[in-house]
Amino acid sequence: MSLPPLTLYLAAPRGFCAGVDRAIRIVEMALQKWGAPVYVRHEIVHNKYVVDDLRAKGAVFVEELEDCPDDRPVIFSAHGVPKAVPAEAARREMIAVDATCPLVTKVHNEAARHFANGLQMIMIGHKGHPETVGTMGQLPEGEVLLVETLEDVPGLQVRDPGKLALITQTTLSVDDTAELAAALKARFPALIVPAKEDICYATTNRQAAVKAIAPKIDALLVIGAPNSSNSKRLVEVGSAAGCAYSQLVQRAADIDWRALSGITSVGITAGASAPEVLINEVIDAFRARFNTTVELVETAVENVEFKVPKVLRDPV
Template structure:
């Protein structure tokens, strides 16, 4: 039986970013140094495949520090943690490794700097997301006001409109954030922003690639986890860029083939916490069903690499 032709436009950059790669390597290095089990507070990154692989190697994932025994190492996830968490680990005399993405740590330092200069912070982010919780937890309660949308700016109750600064979650949609920032500046003209956009290079690059691919295709799939903020934003970016069908899938088994009937051109990308093996799995699923032509659409070159913390670089 003849397979129908299909062109698959593969967005680049896609998949793992430097912060995710570093966090996973931290867990692997910790297991090599201390042996199993090594405890990890929250999912090290938002991807079930990655978490399951590390669990099979001996990592134990827990929700809170109190779930960890004091005599085993604990790793804090790439999303960052409130200041109270490492403080409690030190109080319990625990060995801990902070796998917070350096770009998230940069936002933490910005928040601290503004606080020391007497400014109240406004954070643009998603309520309940680990990164937002970690960033807000860098400062005393009440010093960081959280908003998600431009509509929420009108209801902000601030201490002093002339002593404000804003920061953003690193994995947001660039377009959506621009609207919130514009609303903040319109209501609070004196508000200070970051010297450079907080939205990370990987988020920016992946969204840029999707915007380039979307007009070429009738459908676009994003490989990623449903609790991955940057993956969900890629779906939104594709839809806003004019793609008729944009869907998030964790594995090839999640693809809705009926929804893709009659499609002759499809786009494929992956969130920053999705490994290459899952992207390859999806490409192979299309190759099994179609006479497939793959075209890579490259919009940026990524060469950033973050060093591992000294505590895991120095093997016992």
């Protein structure tokens, strides 16, 4: 029986970014250096496959520092943590390794600089997301005001409209954030906006790649976790760019094949914490059901690499 023809448009860049790659390496190097178990506060990155793999190697994932013993190393996730967390680890004399993405740390430093200059921060981000919690936790209570949607702008109560600065979560929709920043600037003309928005290169590049493949495809599959902000944004970008069917799947087993019956072109991308092995698994699942042609659509080449912390590079 001949299989129906299908073209898979594979977005590039997709999948792992430098910050995620570094965070995973940090956990693996910590296990090599200190042996198991190594404790990790919060999922190191938002991907079940990655977390399960590291758990099998001896990583123990906990939600809070109080769940960690004093005598084992603890790693802080790529999303960053409130200032109180490393301070408490230091008080307990724990070995602590910070796997915060350097691009998130850059936002933390930016916020601290503005605060030192007497400015109050407005942050565009998602309430409760670990990165937002970590960034807001860099400064005292009330110094960072969170804005999620355009509806939040009119009612925003600030201390002094002339002393404000804008920061953002690194994994937001580029277009939505630009719209929200413009609305904030219109309401608070003195608002200091970063020269280049805080949204990281990887988020920006993955969204641009989805926009490039959107006109060619009947459906878009984004491989990523349901708690991954940048993965969910890719689904939204696909929908906004005209993809009638734009869905998040964790892996091949989650694909709704009935929804894809009769289609001839599918776009595939992956969030910044999804490993290539899951992308290949999805491609293989299509090859089993269709006479599949794979076309790469590359909109940028990434060659960013971040060093791991010195404590891991030093001999025991």
